Amino acid sequence: MKTTGQNSTLMSPFNYIGRQALIAVNSLGASAIFFYKSFEMIFRSKQITEILKQVYHIGAKSANIVMLVGLFTGMVLGLQLYYALVKLGSEGILGSVLALSLFRELGPVLTAIMVTARAGSSMTAEIGILRITDQIDALHTMRINPLRYLVSPRIAASIISFPLLTAFFNLIGIIGGYLTGVLLLGVNSGAYFHRIQSSLELSDITGGIVKSLIFGALVSTICCFQGYFTHMREESSGARSVSISTTTAVVLSCVLILISDYVVTSFYI
Amino acid sequence: METPLIEFRNVVKGFGDRTILQGVDLKIYRGQITTLIGKSGTGKSVLLKHIIGLLTPDSGSILFDGKPIENMTKKELNDYRSRISYMFQSNALFDSMTVFENIALPLEQTTRMRKKEIKTKVMSRINQMELHEVVHKYPSELSGGMQKRVALARALVTDPEIVLFDEPTTGQDPIRRNSILTMIAQYKKKFGFTAILISHDIPDMFFISDRIILLWDGKIAFQGTYEESTSLDHPMIDEFLASLEGFQDELTGLLSKQAFRTRYDSILRRKQKEKTFAAILFKLELDHMCEIMGSELAFQSLRSLGEYISKQMDSKGGFSARQSTEQILTILPYTGMEEAQNMLNDFAQGLNRLLVCNNQAGSTDDGEHEVCGFEINVYAGVTESKSNEEIEKIIIKARAVENIIAQYRCESRRELEREKV
Numbered sequence: 001m002k003t004t005g006q007n008s009t010l011m012s013p014f015n016y017i018g019r020q021a022l023i024a025v026n027s028l029g030a031s032a033i034f035f036y037k038s039f040e041m042i043f044r045s046k047q048i049t050e051i052l053k054q055v056y057h058i059g060a061k062s063a064n065i066v067m068l069v070g071l072f073t074g075m076v077l078g079l080q081l082y083y084a085l086v087k088l089g090s091e092g093i094l095g096s097v098l099a100l101s102l103f104r105e106l107g108p109v110l111t112a113i114m115v116t117a118r119a120g121s122s123m124t125a126e127i128g129i130l131r132i133t134d135q136i137d138a139l140h141t142m143r144i145n146p147l148r149y150l151v152s153p154r155i156a157a158s159i160i161s162f163p164l165l166t167a168f169f170n171l172i173g174i175i176g177g178y179l180t181g182v183l184l185l186g187v188n189s190g191a192y193f194h195r196i197q198s199s200l201e202l203s204d205i206t207g208g209i210v211k212s213l214i215f216g217a218l219v220s221t222i223c224c225f226q227g228y229f230t231h232m233r234e235e236s237s238g239a240r241s242v243s244i245s246t247t248t249a250v251v252l253s254c255v256l257i258l259i260s261d262y263v264v265t266s267f268y269i
Numbered sequence: 270m271e272t273p274l275i276e277f278r279n280v281v282k283g284f285g286d287r288t289i290l291q292g293v294d295l296k297i298y299r300g301q302i303t304t305l306i307g308k309s310g311t312g313k314s315v316l317l318k319h320i321i322g323l324l325t326p327d328s329g330s331i332l333f334d335g336k337p338i339e340n341m342t343k344k345e346l347n348d349y350r351s352r353i354s355y356m357f358q359s360n361a362l363f364d365s366m367t368v369f370e371n372i373a374l375p376l377e378q379t380t381r382m383r384k385k386e387i388k389t390k391v392m393s394r395i396n397q398m399e400l401h402e403v404v405h406k407y408p409s410e411l412s413g414g415m416q417k418r419v420a421l422a423r424a425l426v427t428d429p430e431i432v433l434f435d436e437p438t439t440g441q442d443p444i445r446r447n448s449i450l451t452m453i454a455q456y457k458k459k460f461g462f463t464a465i466l467i468s469h470d471i472p473d474m475f476f477i478s479d480r481i482i483l484l485w486d487g488k489i490a491f492q493g494t495y496e497e498s499t500s501l502d503h504p505m506i507d508e509f510l511a512s513l514e515g516f517q518d519e520l521t522g523l524l525s526k527q528a529f530r531t532r533y534d535s536i537l538r539r540k541q542k543e544k545t546f547a548a549i550l551f552k553l554e555l556d557h558m559c560e561i562m563g564s565e566l567a568f569q570s571l572r573s574l575g576e577y578i579s580k581q582m583d584s585k586g587g588f589s590a591r592q593s594t595e596q597i598l599t600i601l602p603y604t605g606m607e608e609a610q611n612m613l614n615d616f617a618q619g620l621n622r623l624l625v626c627n628n629q630a631g632s633t634d635d636g637e638h639e640v641c642g643f644e645i646n647v648y649a650g651v652t653e654s655k656s657n658e659e660i661e662k663i664i665i666k667a668r669a670v671e672n673i674i675a676q677y678r679c680e681s682r683r684e685l686e687r688e689k690v
Binding site: 045130134135137138140141142144149165188 | 318321323347350351353354355357359361362363364375377427467554629650
């Protein structure tokens, strides 16, 4: 008996890791099916109104905050890069470094994180509340598929909005860099824009767009999934489960944005 | 024998370690109101959710019109589900939508109706449910009773064949409770749907139910009519009925039907010697009243009548109970026919005086009675009975001799002014 006890103590970390791995694989599979089922319903009839409503909520209403963050990111990049480049005597290439980092990396990632914080959390909370107050079951009883009515439009709207918001972010970021780099620190204005134009290639732009499309699908799926299955949480129920789901959705989205960013970047380089 | 519309065959359902339904067999027939009763947490809602497909059984099968649901094709299943509506215990109204949007949603999303048609249909339901004042309000701005009515309107807007009501009357006051149950009965009559409801509101729900199903310890302990349930010798039924003994009819303040029956049996039927006594049956035309003055006011009138009967008859040794939604039977065990007739005359005079006073008081209200111009009649029939007679027989005898004993005329202001001139 003693040996078994020791064995189980020895094995417990492995058991734990195994259990967690299984849960992770299960959730991943469930999320993939969830995304697939919702995605195919985007193209059903009567979806356009709901999609437009969601584009307004996820896209239009996030534009201000995304542009504000874009402006300050561009401004701070202008400052930091100028002082780094000046040491090498190559402050003339400020425009190209700034544009490349914005278009390829910072634009899609920061936009996705900002939209997750603003719209993703609200998706989880809203769907979670609909779930715990029986409103999703009510949709079922009326033969309205909740995936079609609630989840599909949000995924579609995210896929539409994320690249647009990223484009806004990039544009305002360049203006931010201009404000600090050119107007404040005196880099030549012509050189700034010329460097941007000459160094940016189409693949940089499409790479950024592909990233934002992937982030859009990822964030909306995770946030909707967490809200939709709020009631399945074992550790809590009711309002508490909605709050845990929202936190989980935001944290998980941010982590997965960064992981997938690495994966996509490694493919594009 | 008639094929049941819905049939459960040995349905088992569990959640985790707990088995909620332990082999349920039940039958629900077309066009009837079937009420599901049982203690809290015995799985009544779980059972109802199986019918609409929100839950599926672990084993056993559910048949619709003789066909197992699990064998249905996608199209058949969709067709089956399109015939059912579900009214949730919590109403489950969409809280970010207005009353109108809530009721219109099933039509917008599942039919090809035009916007104008949807609006007409929704507005007609809204008017039927007396919800026109709150069309553009959100559910959170409504009272509990109104939310129930919105949920009912939403459940009925698709003209379903089967409507499942999960505790439609819980948490309502007696008037509202009776009003909701009568509304269900009226709509059932009007639209001809089959209703399955869960209710704890005994005795109110007995008046409208055609069949009763008792769920006990995860199994069906009884299914049949109310009368069958009282005559069945089953320990669970006894326990259940015993729990009803103390119940009072909260609406009228009179005895519950069961308590009335018990008292009738103990005072009259179990006596060795046969005895004659008088019985009076009072009746209001409740359906008509609901139509002309709204269900709330109609049930308030019924409540007042019940209170007045109790006040007048209890002092003479009588006891009364509602026998159907609109009929109250008073047994006067120590009174002969002639005396009962005199008592009824006095009762009628008193009631008429009361109604005249009310009418005069009411007519001074500004504007309130512009919509008046109707009559409410109170009927009564007095009959002589013997102690071995069934209550149902007494009711039939009394109904045969009933007359109008009091009348309330709500005259419009214009008519009153004309009379004055």
